[in-house]
Amino acid sequence: MSGKGMNLTLKIWRQKDAQSKGKMQTYKVNDISEHMSFLEMMDVLNEQLIAEGDEPVAFDHDCREGICGMCSLYINGEAHGPDRGVTTCQLHMRMFNDGDTIYIEPFRAAAFPVIKDLVVDRSAFERIQQAGGYISVNTSGNTQDANAIPISKHAADEAMDAATCIGCGACVATCKNSSAMLFVGAKVSQYALLPQGQIEAADRVKNMVAQMDLEGFGNCTNTGACEIECPKGISLDNIARMNRELIKASVK
Amino acid sequence: MSVLDSKVPKGPIKDKWTSYKDKINLVNPANKRNIDIIVVGTGLAGGSAAATLAELGYNVKAFAYQDSPRRAHSIAAQGGINAAKNYMGDGDSVYRLFYDTVKGGDYRSREANVYRLAEVSANIIDQCVAQGVPFARDYGGLLDNRSFGGVLVSRTFYAKGQTGQQLLLGAYSAMNRQIARGKIQMYNRHEMLDVVIVDEKARGIIARNLITGEIERHSAHAVVVGSGGYGNVYFLSTNAMGSNATAAWKIHKKGAFFANPCYTQIHPTCIPRSGDYQSKLTLMSESLRNDGRIWVPKNLEDVKAIREGRKKPTDLSEDERDYYLERRYPAFGNLVPRDVASRAAKERCDAGYGVNATGEAVYLDFASAIERYGKEQAKIQGIDNPSKAKITELGEKIVEAKYGNLFQMYEKIVDDNPYKTPMMIYPAVHYTMGGVWVDYNLMTTVPGLYCIGEANFSDHGANRLGASALMQGLADGYFVLPYTIGDYLSEDIRTGAIPTDSKEFDEAEKSVKDRIDFFMNNKGSKSVDYFHKRLGKIMWDKAGMSRNEKGLKEAMSEIKALREEFWKDVKVPGSANEMNPELEKAGRVADFLELGELFAKDALMREESCGGHFREESAEESGPQKGEAKRDDKNFAFVAAWEYKGEPGDAVLHKEELEFKDIELKQRSYK
Known part of the structure; x- marks a missing residue:
């Protein structure tokens, strides 16, 4: 690394465990390369803390290629930080x-x-x-041939777009109501768009929405923040589809 | 005489699995309710096994170190899953998939297992579609396929560049259904730290709750380990940060033989390293080789000019480029198997033709594909005499539809637009073909202890073909283990619940706690990563893409010395009774420091080149195959299964001779 690395001040939330009270703490890191990922910068900080005899900062991460959904972090007031269409692990220091x-x-x-x-x-x-x-299907290997039911390319592609949700929770974190509707809408949509999913569609949407409410997530007020912050570009259409499915299921 | 019994059923290869299943012992549904099974790992293998065993009626306890089964590293597999459906009508069959897999594995896998894998492959696709996995389809509504490296047919099913994700979410959904029914007890954020053996049978595990630090005892009638591969022994790999060999290594130390550790796959198309801070490497799917052409400049002056920024790759004419895979392997071109492609890249870079500052990068170029697709689209859309810009625009759209997410990922990491300038790639550690030795039933050398997916050694020989890892994981978990484990458990229907207050559990728990206490109390000065990085460097330099006797001997002694230093000087902050990621890493790296030495020992023993294992002493010296890997079937057509004897260097070799009755052993030629 050349000497043109960045010197940064980090204000990080520290909290010992679920019971303890947390607070923001200030740290400095120096000579950070613009090619580093954000989490590699956190690694540098942690190595520094260990060397100084402090406790490293605990954060979730695993695949570091934006697909496992394990990493989170609210960076400068934005879920997964200032870049769009990426998780924190794909955010770069540039x-x-x-x-x-x-x-x-x-x-x-x-x-x-x-x-x-x-x-x-x-x-x-x-x-x-x-x-x-x-979908309530046993893994017997005796289901019908995979090509027995043709599915239009459009429906399959749309189901795939919904299915790319990585379950990271950025939608919840960024929503002023802490709503999980984008997450739930994506799953409901994936199955609702496929013939295999339609058999249980009514029960599925009712049960998932009921559990969502039980968990204490808020409601959707259509601000659209979730769609903007979603690292996988899950569309708000999925929330609309979930609501349609729910109405359909409720009047049945 | 070998102590290894592969238990491969008699009879013609085509009938083995069917007739074996017909005769296997079954457990009746009422008895299944009284039998407990532990599954460690919830990737494609572990997740599919847990779901299926629970559906069958067993009580399953599943363990994942992540906060959800959905985050296991199978999620990161991009390109696809193979299946012998022959939907394309291009001549595929069960036999051909079997043949390609054995050949691709350089004739170092067990024929009967591979045939079974090919046989059940078609069921996997049926199953996944029934579960709602949104595979890519064509305009007629039927499933689409693409081709992958090392084969001449299109048999790869895919879901954009996220096939692993979609298949894992399928298995995860099947698990969720069983978790909701109470048939799977899911232990997220738990790590298995030892297996418990009672009367020579696997009867439970010791696990650590990663949130509270509590050490827990879990008993069962059988234990299934599906904890993935050990690629992180190299520190830098395409594995997840948490991917580890601890479960597999612990069972090895308790009696399960470890097979062929030196068979490692170095994937040819990864994003090159950018600096010392690098924490992991990112794979670009092999599917890119369908349309990308790999090259380096022909002349060293151009290499220099590119490195110094005086020239751009697009400045070089066709004549000035060396499409070295097309040149060396005209039959397969850019689609040669992974090991061949990786070594060819290393060969060019070692010769000084690497195109970035580190000298470790080659180009993957989409310009010709963009032009070809653009012209095709222009014709479809009835555009006469399209301009070059129009062709490029149309072509880029097609390339985007096929690989858009991969191109985006590349651009985010490298900050360079791969539509306009070729990608830079370099090989990286990706998958480990070696693993815990298992018989035809997927049982290890310890009764009641099973190993599935990447964690075992069985199906890929010395090199895995693209899109076959997903196939194997799901085959093992959905369609093989659920049958074979019943045969074993049929003798356990009168056993009753396994108590956890036995002396075996006491002892296992004590050794786990002692090790944790050691870490917490050690007054060392260096972090865990410090040792892990040094281990990785030894492995990459001396047991990486090419290996020789001198380097491997050095690797063994250097790793041993590093291990001793680690135990003296490692520093683990925090405490044991809380979430402590450094403590988790310390345990994993301690195991890698042992595994690495056995790896080098295995590589040293195998004085031949095969698949991902390239011994410099064993290369073709003349003829059209000059420089290519030279296998030695006379002396090395066996599985090397190592028995633990206290120190990795003292491991005892057991050989399972490989018999090839249905395939003729040939030199693997992709020329």
């Missing part, structure tokens, strides 16, 4: 300037309690999926 102060907080939502530092508990998403995010 988005920042020498001398910047960067605020790093966990995803904030009543339904996502903090576990430690920047790590939050997103198990509410698990319970919503368990309430109906599946």
